[in-house]
Amino acid sequence: MVSSAGKKVLIAAGKTGGHMFPAFALGESLSERGCEVVFVTGGSKIENIILQGKNLKTIPLPAPRLKGMGFWQQASGVARLPGILLKALSIVRKEAPAIVIGFGGAAAGPIVLAGKILGKRTAICEQNAVLGFTNSVLAPLVDKVFLGVENTKGRHGSGRFEVVGTPVRKEILAIKPKQYSTQARRVLVTGGSQGALFLNTHVPDVLGSVAKDIQGIEVIHQTGVGNAKGVQQRYDALGVNARCMEFISDMAQAYDWA
16 A cells, blocks of 8 residues: 555554564564655554664653443543544544554544544554454544454455455574474463463473473463563473573564574
8 A cells, every 4th residue: 555665654563573563663664665664653652662772753642441341440441532633633634644554552542533524545464363452443434454364354354455464573483493303492482562361371391390300391371461470480390491581572582592
């Protein structure tokens, strides 16, 4: 949808690495083609951690999460939406992009909607087999829906829906395949940028059992914010050589290590 050099693209993504990293990959590719790229994020703690060290033009737009919240939290969030939409309209007017693209997350909703209201070309990108909450709301409104996998298209029809795959960062694509070895002892555990309760709870015990029979196991485990200490203590108690981190900033290096 964007091919001419010099165009400005506004990309909105937030809350998780699953939203933000594909957005960064697309933004990087568009920048190399001569587009000016501006990111809008929600400004949460995990988003700020993800953004550390990245030379990107970003605009914060704090927006409430509605899905999965209690009644009063949802009511409070809904009450804030008109004011957030006004801020989003102001951002889109000021930046004057040729297109607005959403990758999911609370901040993407009002920004893409503002783009639609102001007559901008709009699109969303969905990396999962099922449209997330924000993308489900936006899908009927936008000009184009880009999908990561074919079966999502099958569930939601065709026409404006197009399967293009998931944007992947260059540093990930640059990792060279390694020859498989039956002596491999390295395990990378990641449930996404926010971690996964199931993995945090069960994987240490599973690897603790494996380590009784197989020597030299090494583990890097991404736990999510606030969980690293507890998971590390569990590995230590089981005698597993593990390094737990709230967030892995260089995932390419972690993949290459594994």
